[in-house]
Amino acid sequence: MSSSSHGSAVSAGSVLSVDGVSRWFANVVAVNDVSMSIGPGITGLLGPNGAGKSTVINMLAGFLPPSTGTVTLDGAAIWKNPDVYRTIGLVPEREAAYDFLTGWQFVLANAELHGLGDAGAAARRALATVEMEYAEERKIGEYSKGMRQRVKMASALVHEPAVLLLDEPFNGMDPRQRLHLMDLLRRMGAAGRTVLFSSHILEEVEQLAQQIEVMVAGRHAASGDFREIRRLMTDRPHQYLIRSADNRALASALIADGSTAGVQMDGDAEALRVQAVEFRRFTELLPRVANEAGIRLYEVSPSDESLESVFSYLVTS
Numbered sequence: 001m002s003s004s005s006h007g008s009a010v011s012a013g014s015v016l017s018v019d020g021v022s023r024w025f026a027n028v029v030a031v032n033d034v035s036m037s038i039g040p041g042i043t044g045l046l047g048p049n050g051a052g053k054s055t056v057i058n059m060l061a062g063f064l065p066p067s068t069g070t071v072t073l074d075g076a077a078i079w080k081n082p083d084v085y086r087t088i089g090l091v092p093e094r095e096a097a098y099d100f101l102t103g104w105q106f107v108l109a110n111a112e113l114h115g116l117g118d119a120g121a122a123a124r125r126a127l128a129t130v131e132m133e134y135a136e137e138r139k140i141g142e143y144s145k146g147m148r149q150r151v152k153m154a155s156a157l158v159h160e161p162a163v164l165l166l167d168e169p170f171n172g173m174d175p176r177q178r179l180h181l182m183d184l185l186r187r188m189g190a191a192g193r194t195v196l197f198s199s200h201i202l203e204e205v206e207q208l209a210q211q212i213e214v215m216v217a218g219r220h221a222a223s224g225d226f227r228e229i230r231r232l233m234t235d236r237p238h239q240y241l242i243r244s245a246d247n248r249a250l251a252s253a254l255i256a257d258g259s260t261a262g263v264q265m266d267g268d269a270e271a272l273r274v275q276a277v278e279f280r281r282f283t284e285l286l287p288r289v290a291n292e293a294g295i296r297l298y299e300v301s302p303s304d305e306s307l308e309s310v311f312s313y314l315v316t317s
């Protein structure tokens with residue numbers, strides 16, 4: 001189905017605003033003074049597990065009130081505002097336990113819950129959008145992970161919302177299902193919808209999102225397009241583990257050059273741990289210094305490349 005077939009019901013240009021929002025559960029601060037604005041097109045909410053992504057999405061969907069601050073859609077408070085709910089669709093992370101229903105029954109029930117005039121037509125349209133008509137008579141319990149995701153998506157789309165929120169939608173999907181969903185979300189974004197999806201996988205977000213919001217440990221760590229986020233990540237200091245024919249000589253040559261922030265010897269000079277000041281400069285510097293000193297490099301591997309270390313760099317910088 002082409003995106004233009006949804007066009008009429010989409011009030012293009014919806015903007016979600018999170019202003020000075022914190023949310024705590026007993027003594028756990030899940031979201032800590034976060035402000036962000038999410039406009040039309042596709043935005044990725046990136047962060048490691050426990051960063052507070054689901055909590056933000058649940059507040060944006062009207063499932064959870066903020067403890068302090070405001071969450072609004074086009075200026076209207078979202079919490080306890082049924083008018084706003086009518087323009088928001090949520091694809092939750094958790095699997096709803098409706099395995100005994102067929103895809104058709106599940107999507108139709110959602111259309112009826114929304115009180116849509118012609119619930120049958122709305123359910124048919126939503127199932128066609130996610131290309132699930134072929135399996136609509138089968139029970140959800142028999143669906144693959146990707147099919148479940150699509151049927152959840154259809155039920156979030158029955159009322160043709162201007163805003164679509166998806167919590168970790170690519171979790172557990174195979175590459176083909178992932179491409180299919182990406183294509184679908186791109187069409188939603190191109191039709192003027194405000195699409196926000198969460199993920200802890202940078203590559204996923206890079207491929208799809210024009211705008212990226214990064215969260216770490218409840219805080220808003222960075223915001224921008226993927227080039228800006230990439231730049232923040234590659235400009236940060238990097239640690240490398242290096243083995244060479246003469247680690248001591250290489251250490252002195254690197255220290256003499258002054259472009260490294262620190263050089264440490266591991267064990268009995270079996271390896272070097274080098275703190276590079278800047279990624280690009282270091283990748284040019286290291287082979288040059290080694291070459292000039294006549295030292296053969298055996299191994300150069302990044303030692304702090306985990307996503308968490310990248311995120312914590314962003315959050316402390």
Ligand SMILES: Nc1ncnc2c1ncn2[C@@H]1O[C@H](COP(=O)(O)OP(=O)(O)OP(=O)(O)O)[C@@H](O)[C@H]1O
Nearest residue numbers: 025028029030047048049050051052053054055056
């Ligand atoms: N209902 C709740 N009761 C108590 N603590 C909660 C609740 N919801 C979330 N938290 C806590 O808030 C923090 C943020 O959780 P949240 O689920 O929002 O993170 P997330 O980024 O979505 O992570 P994940 O990808 O693992 O779901 C975590 O420490 C979590 O344990």
